[in-house]
Amino acid sequence: MTDIGHKRAVRYALGIIMIVLIIVIAGAVSSRVIEPPDDRVSVAATIFPIADIVTQVAGDVVDVELVLDPGASPHTFELTPQKASRLANVDIVFAIGFGLDDWATQVASISGSDVVELNQYVELDCAGVCDPHYWLSMPNAIGITNSIVEKLVTLDPEHADIFAQNAEEYITELEVAQGNIDSIFMDAPSHDLVVFHDSWNYFANAYGLNIRGTFEPAPGREPTPKQLAELQNTIKEFNIQSIYREPQLSESALAPFVKDLDIQIRTIDPLGGVEGRLSYIDLMLYNAHAIASP
Ligand SMILES: [Zn+2]
Structure with a gap:
């Protein structure tokens, strides 16, 4: 091969490498933007307050399904077939526990997922039986947020930084709201x-x-x-x-x-x-x- 021919071959090879790189990078970017539905983590939350807190932590990288319709009481919940089909692919069911939403087990069995109760970092009132309405205090909402972020990181470690950042910002908002309520x-x-x-x-x-x-x-x-x-x-x-x-x-x-x-x-x-x-x-x-x- 002549010297000129050699340079041309090198340039040609470099061109190919550049094109391949562009395709790979573009592919990586687009697969981040449009993730196939099966790769997205999907979670259910039994009641609206939990669904909202999960959404605050998850941002838009996790799908959140609210189980109990607004306006209905958790004490008298019944699972409809329409609702069951919407919950067929959830990866986890966030629940309160202590008898408030025992139907979470029924919801989790549809998708073969687990129920995660959010009482790990809250101060419980358990004189006799545990009072399940623990989400109705800001300090407990902070505890709930911490439980949620831990679980989401385990389910979707790729987005751990986003969850941690969102949780930190949300806890600041809860603290401000606590001051306002006081x-x-x-x-x-x-x-x-x-x-x-x-x-x-x-x-x-x-x-x-x-x-x-x-x-x-x-x-x-x-x-x-x-x-x-x-x-x-x-x-x-x-x-x-x-x-x-x-x-x-x-x-x-x-x-x-x-x-x-x-x-x-x-x-x-x-x-x-x-x-x-x-x-x-x-x-x-x-x-x-x-x-x-x-
Ligand atoms: Zn109640």
């Missing part, structure tokens, strides 16, 4: 309240409130006349001005009860996922304002 309650006219069902103990403990009575001690079951008489006394004793219903539970028995008492019916919401409560943080702020406003 100042909302600083100006509240009363810290005594009567709630509809027994789901507000964590919230009350976190913000210095006293739950003086519960309208429906067993969720979904109407109170007995004896329980109603006791509640009436409590309302008078503590000069309670409002009783707090919940959007997910039937309140048909509530109206006749408050009629003679000259108190208001207001709404607080443990689950959200509806207009005005489309994030966990907005849900918590909504509840704080509803309880603290005169």
